[in-house]
Amino acid sequence: MQTCEKPSEMLLKIFLVSAAILGISQGRVTIGRYERKGGYVAVNPHLMGGTVVSDRFYASMVSIRYNAKHVCGGVILNENWILTAAQCLENHSPSSVTAVVGSNLLNSGDSHAVSEIKLHEEYDVASSWRNDIALLRAGGELSSELRSVDLLVGDLNRCNTTYHKYHLNVYSTQFCDTGVQGKAACDGDMGGPLFIDDQVYGIVSWGRPCGYAGYPSVYTKVSEYIDWINVHVNPI
Numbered sequence: 001m002q003t004c005e006k007p008s009e010m011l012l013k014i015f016l017v018s019a020a021i022l023g024i025s026q027g028r029v030t031i032g033r034y035e036r037k038g039g040y041v042a043v044n045p046h047l048m049g050g051t052v053v054s055d056r057f058y059a060s061m062v063s064i065r066y067n068a069k070h071v072c073g074g075v076i077l078n079e080n081w082i083l084t085a086a087q088c089l090e091n092h093s094p095s096s097v098t099a100v101v102g103s104n105l106l107n108s109g110d111s112h113a114v115s116e117i118k119l120h121e122e123y124d125v126a127s128s129w130r131n132d133i134a135l136l137r138a139g140g141e142l143s144s145e146l147r148s149v150d151l152l153v154g155d156l157n158r159c160n161t162t163y164h165k166y167h168l169n170v171y172s173t174q175f176c177d178t179g180v181q182g183k184a185a186c187d188g189d190m191g192g193p194l195f196i197d198d199q200v201y202g203i204v205s206w207g208r209p210c211g212y213a214g215y216p217s218v219y220t221k222v223s224e225y226i227d228w229i230n231v232h233v234n235p236i
Contacts (some may be wrong), residue, residue, distance in 0.1 A: 022090050064097060076142045086119045087132055097114040112138040127169070131220075
């Protein structure tokens with residue numbers, strides 16, 4: 001895996017596993033996959049907008065599933081480990097999770113059992129999904145439609161101002177896009193990787209339902225967690 005660090009207000013391309021072409025927008029705030037006080041409910045499991053990515057174009061993409069149903073995205077780090085969001089694996093045992101790789105279609109690809117799950121020790125769903133990052137070890141070597149969207153990385157202070165009225169914070173270990181209407185990550189895209197120049201830059205974490213103008217999606221900044229990843233993936 002490669003990661004990169006770049007300034008705000010830049011163009012990037014996001015690759016996500018999406019279950020459908022468009023989502024159904026509703027007037028609520030989606031906070032990851034969880035319900036929060038005040039009626040904020042996760043309502044939509046699909047990437048909003050974008051173009052279809054050719055089969056096997058991004059072979060590192062992963063569909064994380066429970067009971068054969070796609071629930072989150074992920075990205076292959078090496079022949080054993082997959083990176084995703086902690087919210088995708090919280091309260092789940094390895095035996096309940098399957099990782100599917102090798103296709104841009106949700107009904108195909110190679111299925112792998114999961115032997116181990118590592119959530120970040122300081123993951124906190126009650127603190128705006130802080131440290132929303134996790135690893136899973138797949139059984140066997142790793143070698144719904146995948147879609148891509150061009151987005152802009154937004155200003156962190158502006159993002160915090162937007163979500164302040166919902167009593168949510170965006171931390172320095174996270175970043176936002178600019179909330180362009182019609183282009184957004186949605187509920188089933190949580191845990192999916194965001195790439196810049198073929199390097200993993202972020203993991204989809206939370207935000208408002210698909211495509212609401214002015215409401216950015218929030219991502220975990222992978223470069224802040226390199227040491228944590230290496231402790232588990234490349235132990236000495």
